[in-house]
Amino acid sequence: MDIESIVAVLAILLALGFDFVNGFHDTANACATVIYTKALKPGVAIFMSGILNFLGALLVGTAVATVITHIIPASAVTLPIVVAVLLAAVIWNLITWWYGIPVSSSHCLIGSLFGAGITAAGVNGVAWGELQKVIVALLVSPLVGFAAGAFTTWLALTLSKEKEKDVKEKAQQTGIMRWLHIFSSASVSFSHGSNDGQKTMGIITLILATHFASHGYSHDHVPFWVMASAATAMAMGTIIGGWRVIRTVGTKISREKLSHSQGFGASMSTAIIILLASSMGAPISTTHTLSSAVAGGTIPVHGKGSLNPKTMKLILLAWVLTLPVAALLASICYFLLKLVWHA
Numbered sequence: 212m213d214i215e216s217i218v219a220v221l222a223i224l225l226a227l228g229f230d231f232v233n234g235f236h237d238t239a240n241a242c243a244t245v246i247y248t249k250a251l252k253p254g255v256a257i258f259m260s261g262i263l264n265f266l267g268a269l270l271v272g273t274a275v276a277t278v279i280t281h282i283i284p285a286s287a288v289t290l291p292i293v294v295a296v297l298l299a300a301v302i303w304n305l306i307t308w309w310y311g312i313p314v315s316s317s318h319c320l321i322g323s324l325f326g327a328g329i330t331a332a333g334v335n336g337v338a339w340g341e342l343q344k345v346i347v348a349l350l351v352s353p354l355v356g357f358a359a360g361a362f363t364t365w366l367a368l369t370l371s372k373e374k375e376k377d378v379k380e381k382a383q384q385t386g387i388m389r390w391l392h393i394f395s396s397a398s399v400s401f402s403h404g405s406n407d408g409q410k411t412m413g414i415i416t417l418i419l420a421t422h423f424a425s426h427g428y429s430h431d432h433v434p435f436w437v438m439a440s441a442a443t444a445m446a447m448g449t450i451i452g453g454w455r456v457i458r459t460v461g462t463k464i465s466r467e468k469l470s471h472s473q474g475f476g477a478s479m480s481t482a483i484i485i486l487l488a489s490s491m492g493a494p495i496s497t498t499h500t501l502s503s504a505v506a507g508g509t510i511p512v513h514g515k516g517s518l519n520p521k522t523m524k525l526i527l528l529a530w531v532l533t534l535p536v537a538a539l540l541a542s543i544c545y546f547l548l549k550l551v552w553h554a
Contacts, residue, residue, distance in 0.1 A: 219290055219422040223415050225297045227444040230411035232301055233316040234264065234448020236308045237498055241403060241449075244474030244505065245396040250389050256396065261450035263400035268408025268442035273433040274492030275406055279413025280420070280430045281341050282324045287332040288421045291552055293414065295330075295545035299323040302544075303537050307529060314529040315496030320410050321345055322537030330542040346534075348493040353503040353530065355484055360504025364476025365511035367391070371472050388471040395475045398482035403497045404445060405489040411441040469505075473512050477504035502526050 241260040245251050251259070283292065300319040307314040321342075328336030371388040415437045419428035428434070481501040488495045509517050 215290060215422065218294070219418055222290060222294050222297065222418050225294065225301070226411050226414045226418065227440060229297050229301050229304070230408070230441050230444040231448035232304045233407055233411070234445040235451045236304050237316060237403060237407060241396050241400040241478070244469055244478055245393060248392065248469050248471050248474050250392045250396070250471060250474065258450055259397060260400040261446040263397055264404035264408065264449045265442045265446035267401040267404025268445055269438055271405035271489050273409060273412060273438070275409035275489055275494045276413035276416060276433050277431065278341065278345065278492045278494060279320070279410050280417050281338055282321070282345065283328040283336060284338050285420070285430050287328060287336045288417060289331065290418070290422055291545060291548045292327045292331050293418050293421065295327040295541050295548055296320070296323040297414065298544040299326065299537050299540035302540055303533065312525060312529050314533050315349070315498045316407060317349060317410060317494050317496045318533035319537045320414070321349065321494070322534035323541035326538030326541035327545045330545045345494055348488060348495050352484060352488065352495040353499040356481060356500035356503035357507035359480035359484060360477045360507030361510050363480040364473050364508030367472040367476045368511055388475060392471045392475040392478065395478035395482060399478045399501065402482045402485035402489065404442065406485050406495060407497055408441050408445050409489070410494055411444070412437050415441065470512055473505070473508040476508040477501060480504050499530055
């Protein structure tokens with residue numbers, strides 16, 4: 212095996228490493244509300260999330276993966292570009308995880324693809340039409356999540372009667388809402404796998420089509436072994452858990468304790484939005500959609516004054532900065548890799 216083939220194999224392993232990091236970074240998306248309302252024990256919630264992440268990544272299809280493979284034109288893709296993309300995405304994911312900031316692995320990946328593509332090939336290094344559609348989806352989904360989280364929580368709050376004075380009836384309705392909350396949390400895990408798992412599949416397919424095309428690999432087909440390995444890496448990362456981000460989503464967005472209605476409203480609206488996006492091939496941010504839905508769901512339960520402005524500003528800052536920071540990191544990584552490549 213020649214040196215470039217070895218690098219290509221290492222790049223595939225790095226892609227699976229990114230998927231693993233994505234798993235433990237984004238565990239909060241599904242587990243935070245169900246853990247902090249005590250609907251499920253932490254270990255049970257995280258294990259359930261891991262299994263459903265695996266199934267979502269394996270069963271829903273590859274529409275999102277195909278979109279990822281077309282952001283950089285096939286004629287411009289090289290191995291250094293793909294490695295730079297992965298390095299940048301992993302670096303920013305780990306930095307934000309360390310500080311407990313819920314950021315989007317999707318933003319990391321898309322920003323990195325843009326930065327590496329532009330650095331390597333200028334304006335021809337990016338398929339602008341594809342990139343525009345992806346960025347619109349990434350920017351709109353948190354806004355939809357906020358509105359949907361507020362409405363669904365209001366509806367759940369009304370039906371569950373969590374604010375009613377009749378203690379017996381309130382307890383009965385809250386018990387039902389707890390199980391609905393668990394179901395919605397499971398749905399987020401499944402939908403997260405269906406969208407985020409495909410992004411790594413797309414990157415690995417890009418590597419295979421770039422370096423192993425002679426073995427029959429192409430940009431338009433994701434092999435089953437790629438689907439299975441990406442799903443497994445994400446599931447393993449999820450099961451290990453990402454407690455730093457879980458604490459932020461579960462305790463710092465709202466100043467008040469989460470209720471089952473709020474958890475159900477945020478999780479159910481997030482799951483529906485992500486599954487719709489996955490079916491349309493739109494790579495969106497599970498992290499920002501859920502964080503926005505939790506924030507939106509806080510208002511009908513506790514009022515807008517209960518939102519934690521410090522945490523909201525931090526999440527908003529991460530939302531705004533991740534795309535350009537990931538692009539800059541990928542550009543630097545690509546430049547350094549090219550120096551080593553020609554050394």
